[in-house]
Amino acid sequence: MKMLWKSAIAAGVVAASLSSAANAEEEKGFYVGGNAFYTQVFDADGTATVEAGGVLDGLPLLGDLLGGLLGGTSGSANFETSYDEDIGYGLTLGYKFTGPWRAEFEYRSQENDIDSVDSGVASFSSDSTLETTSMLGNLWYDFNMEEAIRPYVGFGLGMANVDTGSGDDDVVIGQLGAGVSWFLSPRLALDIGYRFAMADDPSYENGGTKVDSEYGSQSVMAGVRYNFFDAQYGVQDEDGDGVPDESDQCLGTPKGVQVDSVGCPLDGDNDGVADYLDKCPNTPAGAKVNAEGCSIDSDNDGVADDDDVCPNTPAGERVMSNGCAEQQSVVLRGVNFELDSAQLTVNAETILDSVATTLNDSPGFDVELQGHTDSTGSDSYNMNLSQNRAQSVKNYLSDQGVSSSRLTAKGYGETQPVASNETRAGRSENRRVELKVVGQDEGVMMEEEVYMPSDEEDEDPYNYMPEDEAADEEEAADEEMMEEEAAEEEAAEETSYDYDYDYEEESSTEEAAPAEEEESSSDAAEEAEDFDYIP
Structure with missing residues (x-):
């Protein structure tokens, strides 16, 4: 044995x-x-x-x-x-x-x-x-x-x-x-x-x-x-979700969780986080979310990254509904103007409707509306044009219910470029309208410099152009040089824009006005490439 x-x-x-x-x-x-x-x-x-x-x-x-x-x-x-x-x-x-x-x-x-x-x-x-x-x-x-x-x-x-x-x-x-x-x-x-x-x-x-x-x-x-284990036979449904294992693409679903036809937990907002785990079940489509299904807020300012146009707000700062705090600014991309004027385009008004909503949702903030141009044209012309365009944006926002006491319109002309003026793309970047948060609203009207045309100028302030007779000889020389550069650029780039300069070397100061207008028209044509603002 x-x-x-x-x-x-x-x-x-x-x-x-x-x-x-x-x-x-x-x-x-x-x-x-x-x-x-x-x-x-x-x-x-x-x-x-x-x-x-x-x-x-x-x-x-x-x-x-x-x-x-x-x-x-x-x-x-x-x-x-x-x-x-x-x-x-x-x-x-x-x-x-x-x-x-x-x-x-x-x-x-x-x-x-x-x-x-x-x-x-x-x-x-x-x-x-x-x-x-x-x-x-x-x-x-x-x-x-x-x-x-x-x-x-x-x-x-x-x-x-x-x-x-x-x-x-x-x-x-x-x-x-x-x-x-x-x-x-x-x-x-x-x-x-x-x-x-x-x-x-x-x-x-x-x-x-x-x-x-x-x-x-x-x-x-x-x-x-x-x-001491469960034998598997017949129609198998290991997680008990009502979908056979052979068709179940999400095996192991917790008991009681609602699933779709392939056995995966329901995700009502399609953010990649199942409803039973989603603490923010109505996230907008396409939004980036964390493991709990809530929109990511990288700077912790209370505004999701997808809606935050100022994503790097310092910790603890109070922000507007678009995520911008005091001393932060954003380019109002898509806010464009009619040729050689401060008249807003239809698309620009649509963008500004959203900006007005943001401002009305953030009543505790004052903002400055800044107009900027490229270096084409005289300094005074660019300064006046940028001021008028900033004022045009302010007027429109006021019409949409934003208190004018919270808005300041200021033109900066060509003094604050953000790109090189030597290229068409750079000039396009420089022509812009910015919204800058300047402080908390204390109910006091802010002072601003507003350009007012004289009685002798065009009655429409949006179409105001400075008098050519006011340009001195130095400005005329600058305009002559810019006309030559524009002509060379047109020939080199074979652009579709028609500058059609009619410049004579012995032109008088009176003849410089049409040239300056044509120069401005060239600016406005390029301004059609301005940026989009996403509130």
Whole structure:
């Protein structure tokens, strides 16, 4: 029996080592089972040998047979043993791998009565019993893994102790098997199968008598198996969201969470954060959000980055609804004007409607509306044009309900460029209207410099142009140089704008006025490329 237990331990080690190869996926884990066997032991041929002086007494199976055959002396005799069919039992401990394989340790005990012993010359009945105790390591392969009924095949190898009552022997035993597992629930299965077993020839020695025999059997069995995991079969829905696992693109959804047709949690605002995790469920489409579904506010000023036109506000500063604080400014991109005038375009008025909304939503702030030009044209012309355009923006915002006491219009002409005036793109950047937050509203009208045209000038202040006669000789020389540069630029860049300068070298100060107007027209044509303001 010592050998048998050593082999049992070895079989257990093999099963454990196989189980360690399993990976962490769905259907896998340990199980236990109990089986009943109805076993037929095949008739076995054997040889009994009695040495000189051997004792036949105490051999319940062969004593009478050998005594009759050998006359109580030494010698040997051949015989065949017949066995009755009987019931035995078994216990199993197994491990189900991910996939079709199972490793199993099996303990089985079986008793079969010895019916008779026949030497060919004489036959004797017997009341002895053949007891077989075996321990095996089995490996089974299951079919139809997605079904409740799963056929299987496999084999086992181990040790058996065969005891006839006259002696016993530990032998190597192997078996082949097949069967069907029928899952009554994900954890409980019926097991019905067939086993065919063969062992090494057992040998017994007792009192100088040696018996060599054979062992083989076949069994039908029925049992139950309990899993410590849930078997997966039929339509699987592991997360219980109502979408089968084979169609579920978001496995593992928490219980009770509403999902769409492919098993993914609903995301009403399409911000990439599921509704059940979204603390800001109405985020505007396309907005960048954090892990909680709320719009990102990098400078922590209370205005989301997507709406913040001043994204680097210092910590703690009070801001307007567009995210701008005191001493911060933003270019009103898209606020353009008609050619050579301060008359707003239709698109500019649309942009300023949004600016007015921002200002009305931020009543505690005063702002300065700044007009800027490029360097084309005289200083005085640019200063006047920028002032008039800033005033035009103020007038429009006032008409939209913004208190004029909160607004200052100021022209800066060409004095604050933000890009080079040597290129068309740079000049386009320099022609702009900016909104600068200048302080907190204290209910006091701010002073501003407003250009007022004289009675002799155009009655429409938006179309005001300074008198050419007021330009001195230095301005005329500057205008002459700019006309030449504009002509060269037109030829080099092959622009679609038609400057059409008609300049004569000996022109008078009166003739300089149309040239200056044409220069301004060129400015206005480029100003159509101004910027967009996103409130």
